[in-house]
Amino acid sequence: MYFFLCNLATMDIVCTSSVIPKALIGLVSEENTISFKGCMAQLFFLLWSLSSELLLLTVMAYDRYVAI
Numbered sequence: 109m110y111f112f113l114c115n116l117a118t119m120d121i122v123c124t125s126s127v128i129p130k131a132l133i134g135l136v137s138e139e140n141t142i143s144f145k146g147c148m149a150q151l152f153f154l155l156w157s158l159s160s161e162l163l164l165l166t167v168m169a170y171d172r173y174v175a176i
Contacts, residue, residue, distance in 0.1 A: 112168045119161040126153040 111150075130150060134140045 109171075112164065112171065116161065116164055116168070119157055119164060123154065123157040123161060126150060126157060 117144060127150060130146070134142070
């Protein structure tokens with residue numbers, strides 16, 4: 109169980125750290141643009157981390173189901 113919780117916490121950190129830095133820079137600076145490649149890279153990492161998190165939650169639910 110702690111293995112899954114550690115991986116879930118890591119996925120949460122990856123998910124937020126893929127979006128928040130550029131959002132904060134956009135809020136502080138006057139020029140609020142992002143390149144197409146930067147946007148696609150950010151979208152790729154966000155979707156990858158969210159899908160990994162959903163897969164991990166599914167595995168955790170199945171593990172709990174088997175334990176019961």
